[in-house]
Amino acid sequence: MLVLGIETSCDETAAAVVRDGRVLSSVVASQTELHEQYGGVVPELASRAHLERIMPIVSRAIADAGVTLREIEGVSVGNRPGLIGSLLVGVAAAKALAWSLSVPLIGVDHVHAHLFAGMLGRASSSNAGAGGAASIEFPALGLVVSGGHTSLYLVRSWTELKRLGATIDDAMGEAFDKAAVILGLPFPGGPNLDVLAQTPGADDRAVDLPVSRLGTESLDFSFSGLKTAMLYEVRGVPGKLDGTPPAMTEARRADLAASFQRAAVKAAIVKLERAIERGPRDAGGAYRAIIAGGGVTANSRLRRELAELAKKRGLPLVIPAMSLCVDNAAMIAGLGEVKLASGERSGWELAAAPTTGG
Numbered sequence: 001m002l003v004l005g006i007e008t009s010c011d012e013t014a015a016a017v018v019r020d021g022r023v024l025s026s027v028v029a030s031q032t033e034l035h036e037q038y039g040g041v042v043p044e045l046a047s048r049a050h051l052e053r054i055m056p057i058v059s060r061a062i063a064d065a066g067v068t069l070r071e072i073e074g075v076s077v078g079n080r081p082g083l084i085g086s087l088l089v090g091v092a093a094a095k096a097l098a099w100s101l102s103v104p105l106i107g108v109d110h111v112h113a114h115l116f117a118g119m120l121g122r123a124s125s126s127n128a129g130a131g132g133a134a135s136i137e138f139p140a141l142g143l144v145v146s147g148g149h150t151s152l153y154l155v156r157s158w159t160e161l162k163r164l165g166a167t168i169d170d171a172m173g174e175a176f177d178k179a180a181v182i183l184g185l186p187f188p189g190g191p192n193l194d195v196l197a198q199t200p201g202a203d204d205r206a207v208d209l210p211v212s213r214l215g216t217e218s219l220d221f222s223f224s225g226l227k228t229a230m231l232y233e234v235r236g237v238p239g240k241l242d243g244t245p246p247a248m249t250e251a252r253r254a255d256l257a258a259s260f261q262r263a264a265v266k267a268a269i270v271k272l273e274r275a276i277e278r279g280p281r282d283a284g285g286a287y288r289a290i291i292a293g294g295g296v297t298a299n300s301r302l303r304r305e306l307a308e309l310a311k312k313r314g315l316p317l318v319i320p321a322m323s324l325c326v327d328n329a330a331m332i333a334g335l336g337e338v339k340l341a342s343g344e345r346s347g348w349e350l351a352a353a354p355t356t357g358g
């Protein structure tokens with residue numbers, strides 16, 4: 001099935017064309033330069049930029065895929081969660097296109113789509129129509145780590161996901177971005193901290209930063225304590241007499257980045273281990289795969305440790321290609337294709353929503 005995907009939940013205007021789980025085109029127009037000067041995404045500017053860019057981006061995705069708009073058999077759009085003004089642009093464009101082409105419309109949850117990103121490219125043309133979803137076994141344990149979300153899921157199928165836990169404060173990507181600011185790294189923080197942590201000779205045990213566990217049963221996450229500990233390492237502990245921090249040399253910056261990365265990744269791995277031990281209680285049996293997605297799955301250490309965990313547990317790991325970790329529309333089109341193939345449809349009343357559906 002030839003599906004057009006549209007993604008406008010935050011500051012990336014994206015469109016993609018997917019056929020049978022294969023990405024034919026994926027165009028992402030980032031608004032980084034627009035928001036950089038404010039140190040964060042300005043919602044009003046984001047929605048205006050989406051409005052200007054959405055149709056040229058769709059046209060490019062169609063052209064890059066080597067197809068015509070008339071061949072499109074379904075339109076998929078990320079309708080939640082995100083900035084409401086931004087989401088509305090994508091939802092309106094998707095409705096207009098689906099209506100004018102007389103093809104079905106499907107709304108997908110952006111967070112669920114992050115999990116699906118790792119399926120793209122895994123599909124062989126032989127499992128046509130299934131969007132590649134047939135090539136892993138369920139139930140799977142899903143981890144989404146992005147700038148806005150950090151959650152664990154029981155994935156019974158691509159249309160049945162149950163959230164097992166989520167961050168109670170900062171998202172993992174947000175913590176990376178804030179730690180990067182503390183270290184004086186330029187925007188975008190997460191990827192730059194990752195690069196610094198890989199400096200030859202950087203000692204990831206130089207500083208003992210806290211790994212949150214939140215009690216023995218919890219599958220939730222917390223990153224704010226780690227962020228504060230990092231701040232104290234750099235600026236000193238307020239009110240403490242001997243709280244003056246060591247001088248910030250290049251070597252110490254690299255050590256701090258490596259130590260932060262070690263603790264942040266460990267916090268995610270600890271929860272995956274815990275969930276695997278517990279098993280998919282509602283579904284019975286054991287997990288058959290680990291699925292990871294979201295911007296932070298581009299992190300070199302997280303990728304390595306996820307691969308080690310999967311190997312240790314004898315489970316297949318589904319993780320996106322580097323280009324599909326951060327926000328994109330291919331994951332929206334891919335998940336939309338699976339939903340459409342299973343008979344799901346959205347009505348013309350499909351609404352944008354700021355929160356995830358679960």
Ligand code: KG4
Pocket residue numbers: 145146147148149172173174176177188189190191194294295296298299300325326327
């Ligand atoms: O999934 P995404 O594009 O947006 C949301 O849906 O939130 O994720 C963006 C997040 C940012 O916080 C960014 O710093 C983080 O992913 N990120 C990384 C790396 N690449 C992107 N964090 C750590 N290491 C990386 N290599």
Ligand code: ZN
Pocket residue numbers: 110114146147294295326327
């Ligand atoms: Zn995202």
